[in-house]
Amino acid sequence: MGGASVTTLVLKRLVSGLVTLFLVSLMVFVGTEILPGDVAEAILGQQATPDAVQALRDKLDLDRPAIERYGLWLWDFAHGDLGQSLASGREVSDLIAGRLGNTLFLALTAAIIAIPVSVGLGLLAALYEDKLADKSITISTLIFVSTPDFLIGYLLLLWGAVTLGWFPALSRISDSMSFIEQLHAIALPCLTLALVVSAHTMRLTRAAILSVMNQPYIEMAELKGATRQRIILYHAFPNALAPVLNIVMLTLAYLIVGVVVVEAVFNYSGMGRLMIDAVSKRDMPLVQACGLIFASVYVALNLTADILSLLANPRRRRPK
Amino acid sequence: MNQRKMGVWARPDRRTFLKSTAAAGLLTLGLPKIAAAAPQSGGRLVLGTTGGGAGDSLDPTKLTSVGHGVIGYTLANGLTEIEKDGELVGELAESWESSDDATKWKFNLRKGVTFHDGREMTSADVIYSINLHRGEDSASGAKGLLTPITDLSADGPHAITVTLSSGNADLPYLMGDFHLLILPDGTTDYAAGMFTGPYMLKEFVPGEKLVAVKNPNYWKPDRAHVDEVEILFIDDTTSRISALITGEVHVAGRVDPQSAALIASAPGVGIENHPAAGHRPLLMQSDSPPFDNADLRLAVKYSLNREEILDKVMAGFGSLANDHPIPPFDPFHAADIPQRQYDPDKAAHHLKKSGFDGKLELHTSNVTFAGAEAMAALFQQTAAKGGLNVEIIREPSDGFWSNVWMKKPFISGSWGGRPTADIMLSTAYASDAKWNDTAWRREAFDQKLAMARAETDFDKRKAIYHDLQMMIHEDGGAAIPFFTNNVDGVRDEVQGYYPAGSFEMSGMRIAERVWLTA
Numbered sequence: 001m002g003g004a005s006v007t008t009l010v011l012k013r014l015v016s017g018l019v020t021l022f023l024v025s026l027m028v029f030v031g032t033e034i035l036p037g038d039v040a041e042a043i044l045g046q047q048a049t050p051d052a053v054q055a056l057r058d059k060l061d062l063d064r065p066a067i068e069r070y071g072l073w074l075w076d077f078a079h080g081d082l083g084q085s086l087a088s089g090r091e092v093s094d095l096i097a098g099r100l101g102n103t104l105f106l107a108l109t110a111a112i113i114a115i116p117v118s119v120g121l122g123l124l125a126a127l128y129e130d131k132l133a134d135k136s137i138t139i140s141t142l143i144f145v146s147t148p149d150f151l152i153g154y155l156l157l158l159w160g161a162v163t164l165g166w167f168p169a170l171s172r173i174s175d176s177m178s179f180i181e182q183l184h185a186i187a188l189p190c191l192t193l194a195l196v197v198s199a200h201t202m203r204l205t206r207a208a209i210l211s212v213m214n215q216p217y218i219e220m221a222e223l224k225g226a227t228r229q230r231i232i233l234y235h236a237f238p239n240a241l242a243p244v245l246n247i248v249m250l251t252l253a254y255l256i257v258g259v260v261v262v263e264a265v266f267n268y269s270g271m272g273r274l275m276i277d278a279v280s281k282r283d284m285p286l287v288q289a290c291g292l293i294f295a296s297v298y299v300a301l302n303l304t305a306d307i308l309s310l311l312a313n314p315r316r317r318r319p320k
Numbered sequence: 321m322n323q324r325k326m327g328v329w330a331r332p333d334r335r336t337f338l339k340s341t342a343a344a345g346l347l348t349l350g351l352p353k354i355a356a357a358a359p360q361s362g363g364r365l366v367l368g369t370t371g372g373g374a375g376d377s378l379d380p381t382k383l384t385s386v387g388h389g390v391i392g393y394t395l396a397n398g399l400t401e402i403e404k405d406g407e408l409v410g411e412l413a414e415s416w417e418s419s420d421d422a423t424k425w426k427f428n429l430r431k432g433v434t435f436h437d438g439r440e441m442t443s444a445d446v447i448y449s450i451n452l453h454r455g456e457d458s459a460s461g462a463k464g465l466l467t468p469i470t471d472l473s474a475d476g477p478h479a480i481t482v483t484l485s486s487g488n489a490d491l492p493y494l495m496g497d498f499h500l501l502i503l504p505d506g507t508t509d510y511a512a513g514m515f516t517g518p519y520m521l522k523e524f525v526p527g528e529k530l531v532a533v534k535n536p537n538y539w540k541p542d543r544a545h546v547d548e549v550e551i552l553f554i555d556d557t558t559s560r561i562s563a564l565i566t567g568e569v570h571v572a573g574r575v576d577p578q579s580a581a582l583i584a585s586a587p588g589v590g591i592e593n594h595p596a597a598g599h600r601p602l603l604m605q606s607d608s609p610p611f612d613n614a615d616l617r618l619a620v621k622y623s624l625n626r627e628e629i630l631d632k633v634m635a636g637f638g639s640l641a642n643d644h645p646i647p648p649f650d651p652f653h654a655a656d657i658p659q660r661q662y663d664p665d666k667a668a669h670h671l672k673k674s675g676f677d678g679k680l681e682l683h684t685s686n687v688t689f690a691g692a693e694a695m696a697a698l699f700q701q702t703a704a705k706g707g708l709n710v711e712i713i714r715e716p717s718d719g720f721w722s723n724v725w726m727k728k729p730f731i732s733g734s735w736g737g738r739p740t741a742d743i744m745l746s747t748a749y750a751s752d753a754k755w756n757d758t759a760w761r762r763e764a765f766d767q768k769l770a771m772a773r774a775e776t777d778f779d780k781r782k783a784i785y786h787d788l789q790m791m792i793h794e795d796g797g798a799a800i801p802f803f804t805n806n807v808d809g810v811r812d813e814v815q816g817y818y819p820a821g822s823f824e825m826s827g828m829r830i831a832e833r834v835w836l837t838a
Contacts, residue, residue, distance in 0.1 A: 040459075041722060050754050056459040087375025088526065095374050154558060161566050169562035170554065170569075267554045267563075269528050277373045277527060286374070 006310055013306065017299040021292055025077075028291040029070050032284050038062070039086050039282040060086050073285060083285035087278075092289045095274065100293065102173065103263075103270035106186050107255035110193035114255075115248055118198040122205025122244075127232050129210065137202065145199035149258075153192045153265035160188050171266040189266040193259065197251045208243040212236045242309035249305035257294045359816060363836035365546040368560045368569035369825065372553025376526040379510040380501045381452050381460035386573065387553055389498040389828035391530050394549055396501035396515035399427060399446065400492050401829070402739070402821035406649065408492055412441065412502050412516065422487035422774050427495070429478045433539045435504055436513075436520045443474035448505040462499035465743070487774025489781070490740045497739070498828060518544035518832035527553055532831075545816070545835035564589055564809045570836070571817075572809040573825050576690060577635035583809045591809055594819035595639050597647040597737025597744070598804035600689050602682070602699065605729045606797035607759040614795055615674035621660060622667035623703035626801040632698065633691035637807055641800040644792040645735065645744050648803070651778075652741040652785040657793055667706030679709045683724050687717030688734035695801070696732055726757050733757060733798070737822030741785055742773050749792060758797025765791050813837050 040056040057063060076083050082092040121141070125134040144152065161169035171189050173182045183190075212218065213236055221231050237244075260272030271290055278286035371385020383392055401411040410416070413427040433441045450472060453460035471483040482491065503515055513521030518540070519532035530551045538544050552569060554560040561579050564572035565586050575583060580591050604611035604620060611617055626640050639648055642660055646653050680703075684696040693714060700710045715724050724731055738744040747753055750769055751761035765788060772784040792798070806824035810817055816834040820827035826834070 035718060038722060052459045052461065052463050055457045055463075059457065059459065085375055087373065088377060090375075090526075157559070157562050162562055165566060168568055169559060169566045170552070172552075264556050265559055267552070267556060267559050269525075273527070274374050277375070281373060281375060283375065 006307065009310070010303070010307065013299075013303045017296075017303065020299055021295055024295040025074070025288055025292055026070075028288050029066075029073075029284065032279070032282055032287055033066050035279075035282060039284075042281045069284070073288065077288070082289050085278075085283050085286045087281045087283045087286070092285050095286065096271070096289055096293070099269060099271050099274050102268065103256060103259055103272065105173070105182070106189060106193070106259060106263075106268065106270060107252070109183065109186060110190045110197070110255050111252050113190065114194040114198045115201065115251060117194070118201035118251075119205050119244060119248070121198070122202040123209065123232065123237065125202065125206040126209040126213070126236075127229060134206075138206075141199035141202050144195045145203070149192060149196045150261045150265055152195055153189070153262055156188050156192055157265065160191075169266070171268040173269075186268070189259075189262045189268055192262050192265075193255055196258075197254055200254075201247055201251050204247040205240075205244050208240040208247070209236050212240045215239070238312070241312045245308045245312065246305045249301040249308075253298045253301045256297050359542070359545045359835045360837060361545050361547075361835070363546045363838075364548045364550065365571075365814075365831065365834065365836060366550045366552065366569045367825070367830065368552050368554045368563055368572040370553065370555050370560070370574050372527040372555065374527040377510055378513045378521070378524060380449070380499050380503065381458060381462075383499050384461055386823060386825065386828060387551070389823060390573075390825055390830065391551055392498055392501050393829045394517065394519050394530070394532050394551060394831040395513050395521055396503070396517040397433075398496055398498070398500050398502065400496035402493075402496055402827050404818050404820055406651070406821055408496065411496075412446070413492075413495065416492050418489070418491070418776070420776065422489045422491070422776055423484045425482040425484070425491050426475060427480050427482070427492075429480070430539070431478055433516050434537055435516050436535060438537075439504060441502065441504075441516055442477040443480045444477075444505040446480055446502055447472055447474060448507070449502045450500060453499060460499055462497050464747075465494045465497055486770065488742070489774065489776050490742050493740045494743070498823075519549050522548075529553065540832070543832040546831075549831045551831070561809060564811065567811065570811045570814050571825065571830060571834075575807045575809045577637040577807070580637060580807050580809075581635065589809055589811050591807055592817055592819065593637060593805050593807050595647065595649050596804050596806040596824070597645075597650070597822045599641055599645060599647075599735050599800050599802065600692065600695065600804070601645075601733045601735065601798040601800040603725075603731050603733040603757050604797040604799070605759040607761065608729065610674075610676050610678070610680070611729055611797060613674045613676065615670040616676050617795070617797055617799075619667045619670040619674060619676075619706065619708055620680075620703070621799045622663045622670065623706050623708050624699060624799055624801050625662035625702040626660075627662075628702070629695050629698055630802045633694045634802060634804070637805045638802040639805070641802050642793060643796065643798065643800050644789040645748065645798070645800065646741050646785070646789055647737070650741055652782055654786040654789040656786075657790055660793070662702060664702070664706035667703070667708060671707055679711050680730055681711050681713050681728075682730050682732070683713045683715050683728045684732035685715045685717050685720045685724070687720045688732050689804075692732040692734075726755070726759075737804075739822060742769070745769055745788060746773075748798075749788075749796065760792075760795070760797045762791065762795070 039060060039062055040053045073083060084090065085092055085095055121137050125137045128134045157169055160167045167187045168185055171186050173185050177185065209232060218231060218235055221235050259270060260276060263270045263272035275287065275290040278290060367390060369387035369390050371387040376388065380392065383389060397411045399411060399413040401409050403409045412430055412433060414430045416425060416427045418425045429443060429446060435441060453462040454466050454469065468484045468486060468488060469482055470485050473481055475481050484491065501515060507514065513524065518535055518538050520535050522533050523531040532549050534544055534547050554563060557576055557579065560572045561575060561583060563569045564583065575591060583589050584591050602620065604617055606612060606617065621643050630636060630638050630640060640659060642657055682696050684692050686692050696712045700712055703710045725733065735748065738747060746769065748755055748757060749760065749765065750756065751766050768784050768788055772781050772788065775781040775784065806819065808824055813836050814834050815837055817826055817830065820829065
C-alpha cells in the first residue's frame with residue numbers, strides 16, 4: 001500500500017515536472033526575446049556592416065514572428081531534436097555533450113567533499129549548541145556564506161596558484177589526463193564550490209536538527225536519561241533526515257546549476273560558460289537546451305529528495 | 321612623481337628598455353654581452369587570448385575578434401602583411417602594381433607556396449578565397465571593405481587583377497585584412513583548417529582552444545620557430561593574467577591598464593605596451609539640436625581634460641588625441657594641428673556664443689570600454705568649471721550598440737583602430753557612411769576624401785588628409801581625448817616580439833614571429 005502511494009507520488013511529480021519544464025522553456029524563450037539586441041548583431045560584433053547583419057538575419061529566419069520560431073523549436077524538441085546553434089550552425093547536442101560531463105564531474109566532486117563535511121559539521125554544531133565548537137563553526141561558515149563565490153574563487157586562485165603554485169590557474173581537463181591529474185586540475189574550483197555550499201548545508205542541517213530537538217519525544221528521551229549524543233544520533237537525526245535530504249539535493253542542484261561564475265574564474269569548460277556565451281549571442285536553441293537541462297536537474301533532484309524522504313520516514317507515507 | 325612614472329609607462333618600448341638596462345648591468349659585471357639572440361627552434365608556445373565562443377569556426381568569413389585573428393594567422397596567410405612600423409609587405413602576393421588612377425590593380429602571387437596537404441597555391445585559390453567575402457549574402461566582416469571591387473579575375477596561374485569602381489590607393493592594405501585568408505579553391509569544409517600558414521591544425525575546440533603543429537614545408541624561411549602552438553580563449557581578465565604569472569600561458573593578450581603595473585613587477589613577466597589607433601570619443605549628433613551648433617561642440621571639446629583622463633582612466637596607457645581619429649603614428653597624421661587643451665574659459669566663451677543654457681544628457685556605459693563611466697564623471701566635473709551642465713545617464717550594457725549608439729544625441733563611444741586613414745574616415749566621417757556616428761555630413765569633406773583615396777603621390781595625399789583632419793578637429797562631432805595602447809603580458813622566455821599594425825599580439829601574427837628560449 002505504501003508502495004502504491006510512492007508510485008502515484010512519483011507519477012504526479014513527473015507530470016508536474018514536465019509542466020514545469022514547458023513553463024521554463026516558455027520563460028527562457030520570452031526572456032531571450034525581450035533582451036535588447038539581436039542575434040545577428042551579437043554574432044557579427046559591433047563592427048559588422050548593416051548589410052552583413054541583414055544577410056545573417058535572413059539566413060537565420062530571424063524576421064519570422066517570434067511565436068512561429070518558438071513553435072518550430074518546440075515541435076523539433078518534442079521529437080528529440082535539440083536543433084542547431086544559431087551562432088555556429090552546429091548541433092546543440094554536440095556542443096553540450098562534453099561540457100555537461102565536465103560540469104557534472106566538477107559538481108559531483110565538490111559534492112562528495114562538501115556534503116559529508118557540512119552535514120557532519122551541522123551535526124556537531126547541533127550537538128554542542130551554543131558551545132565554542134558550535135560558535136566557531138557557525139561564524140566561519142557565516143563568513144563563507146556571506147562572501148561572494150567569485151571572490152572566494154579569486155582568493156583561492158591567488159593563494160593556490162599564484163602564491164604557492166600548487167594548482168593550475170586554468171582548470172583544464174582532457175580525456176588524455178589520468179583521473180588524479182583531472183582532480184588536481186579542478187582542485188581550486190572544486191574547493192571554491194565546496195566552501196560556498198558547505199556553509200548553507202551546514203547551517204540548514206543544524207537548524208533542521210535543532211527544530212526536531214524541540215519535539216515532545218526528544219524531551220521524553222531526555223527524561224528517560226539518554227545522553228545528548230544518543231538523542232541527536234538516534235532520535236533527532238533520523239527524524240531530521242527528510243529536511244536534511246532535501247538540503248543535500250538542493251545543494252547538488254546548486255552545484256550543477258550554480259557553477260557559472262566559478263567556471264568563468266577558472267576558465268573551466270562547462271555548461272556555465274556555454275550558457276553565458278549563448279545568452280550573450282542570443283543563441284535561442286542553445287539557451288533553451290541549457291535552461292532545460294538545468295531545470296531538469298532541479299526537478300529530478302527534488303523528486304529524488306521527496307522519494308528518499310518518504311522511504312526514510314514511514315509516517316510521511318500515510319495520509320494525515 | 322606619479323606623473324613621471326606614468327611618463328615612463330607610456331613609453332612604447334618599456335620592456336625593451338628594462339631589458340637593455342639589465343644587459344647594461346651584465347656588461348659592468350664584465351660578462352660578455354650576449355649577441356642579439358638568433359631565433360631558437362622548438363618548444364610549445366601557449367597564447368592566452370580573448371573573444372572566443374562556442375560558435376566559433378575556422379570559416380574566414382566568420383572571424384570577428386582578435387582571438388579569431390590570432391588563430392587565422394597561426395594557420396593561414398593573406399595576400400599582404402603589415403610588418404614592423406606599419407610597413408606593408410607582400411605575403412602570398414609577391415608584388416603589385418596599379419593604374420595611375422588606382423582603379424585597376426595586379427597582384428603577382430608568390431610561386432611554389434603549398435597548402436598543408438601539398439597542393440600548390442594558384443590564382444584560382446586566391447579568387448575563390450576573396451569571393452567568399454563578396455556578394456549579396458556574404459555575412460563576412462570584410463564585406464564592406466570589398467564592395468568597391470567590381471571585378472576579380474585570374475591573370476595566369478600566378479597573378480590576379482582587381483578592378484575597382486573608384487580609385488583606391490590603399491587596396492594592398494585592404495588585402496591585408498585578417499579575414500582575407502587564402503584557402504584552396506572550392507573549400508566548403510572549413511573544419512579541416514586547410515591553409516598555407518606556419519602551423520597545421522591539430523585540434524580545435526570552439527571557444528576553448530586551438531592546437532597546431534609546425535608546418536615543415538612553410539614557405540617563409542625565418543618564421544614559425546616553435547614546434548607546437550596552443551591558443552587558449554580566456555575571456556576573464558583576472559584568470560588570463562593569473563595564468564600568465566603562473567606560467568600556464570606565455571603571452572596574455574589585452575591586459576587592462578590597472579593590472580599592467582602588477583604584471584611588470586612580477587618576476588619572469590613583462591608587458592609589451594605599444595600605441596594603437598583605438599579611441600574612446602564622446603559622440604555628438606551634429607545634425608540635430610543641441611549639437612547642430614558648432615560652438616556647443618567646441619565647448620564640449622574644450623571641456624575635456626585629456627591628460628587627466630589618460631592618467632586616471634587609462635593609468636597612462638595611451639596617447640593624447642586631438643579630436644580627430646588619425647593616431648600620431650599614422651603616416652598621414654597631421655602633427656602640426658595644435659593640441660587642443662582643457663580650457664574652461666574658452667569652453668565658457670563658446671558655450672555663451674552657442675546660446676545653449678540647458679543640461680546635456682550624456683549616455684554612457686562601460687560596455688564601450690571599461691573606463692567609460694569614469695571618463696564621463698571626470699568630464700562632468702571639468703565641464704562644470706566652464707559652466708557646462710552635464711547629467712550622466714548610465715545605460716544597460718545589453719543593447720547599448722543597437723539602442724543608444726547612433727540614436728541618442730550625446731553618448732560615450734568606442735572605435736577600434738582601422739588599418740588605414742582612409743578606412744577610418746570613410747567608415748565614420750563620410751556623409752554616406754553607415755556608421756557616421758556623429759551625424760556630421762560635409763560635402764567638401766566627402767570630395768576631398770575621394771580625392772585622397774585615389775591619389776597615389778604620398779605628399780599630395782598627405783596634404784589632403786591634413787585638411788580632412790583639420791575639418792574634423794574644428795567642426796566635427798567627436799570629442800576624442802586619447803588613443804589606446806595595445807598592452808600584452810609576455811613572459812621573459814618569449815623572444816622576438818615586435819608590434820605591427822593596429823592589432824595586439826604583434827598584429828595577431830605572434831605565433832609565427834616569436835620563439836622560446838630554453
